[in-house]
Amino acid sequence: MRERLLSAATQIFRAEGFGAARVEEIAARAGISKTTVYRQFGTKEDLFRAAISHGMEDLRGRIEQLLKPSREFEKTLSLLLRTLTEHMATTDTIEITRVVVGESNRFPDVANGFVRYVNEMLEPVADFLACAARCGTISVQDAPAAARDLLTLVAGSTEVLMGIPTTRAHREQRAAHIQRLLLSAWRYTGPGEAHQPRA
Template sequence: MVTNATLARGRLGRQSPDERRENILAVAAEAFALEGYGITSMSTIAARLGGSKATLYKYFASKEELFQAVMQRKCEAVIGPLEELADSSTDPASLLTAFGKIFLSRLCQPDAIVIHRTVLAEAERFPEVARTFFAFGPEAAYSVLVPALARFDAAGLIDCPDPRLAAEHFLGMVRGDIHLRVSSGLIPPPDDAEIERQVSHAVGIFVRGISRRGSAA
């Protein structure tokens, strides 16, 4: 269904190139969410925009490139705050708590759940969808957390010889069953209290596991 918001965004003629690109990304994200990656075509997106495919191709050479840009745009809103945390934190437990809260909260928001469902539904037929998701989703989070864990290990604050594996385990603990239940439609997104409970429990177990003997990291 074409929404009023989509129709309002579809006036490309009076927009600057940057505004036009943002408009394309917003409309494409809506199309991928409503119709799925496989069914959505460049023609579909152009029609939603109220312009031509020629205009669309000036900005994105293919549907795969457009989907990558949509994913990158959505993930940048999460990765930016995580990078600031990782760069400024000097305490492993504080970093992991703040990191985990942002990660789980964003992961369970409706637009992120739609992306996750799209990936699961389309990955077998369109492996580029899975590759894009992992590049701009999990791998982007690991690229922030792994260097921070390595820095803490080098400083003697934790015992973490394999920061990458540790990061995978930590984020897996933070997700727990909550993300699976939300993405399956069994429960609504968790509130702040539930996120606090889930993340605090994961951090408590994880920090005890990576603490140097005799340390209270």
């Protein structure tokens, strides 16, 4: 029942925001009474916090699966960028980001939780980049900053910021463009080139 309630609340808060969402509508969608909603969560505010947290997909787990040490760096980076670009284009991601940004003044704790979620999601990316830098594959002094730069390039397009739908071909083209920028900025050396590992 709690899972059903959180799913219903997540859908409605994403679609309507906090202010317009009605507990009665959430209860009806979950197939329970309004009293049960309050018994489970106490307040609409606490339900909102729980719903947003529930709605954050375990993107870190998916990223960790991609970053296999045995795979060539350029191919791994391509998979990572395509995965993130696709993730940013989903309706769920667009809606949850809009709600968190829109309600950040009223719920700074939710906004801070969202930032922590993003930072935790980037930890395996930073580890991957640090490993590649130690091997001399790329030249990166600050791996966590490089990971944030990567995400900024993916998330910072006008289409993502405005929630404008894009085609898969457009997203793949954008991911490839970002990859070229990063490989150049990080002075990537391919498998057949001389590597100079960092001390």
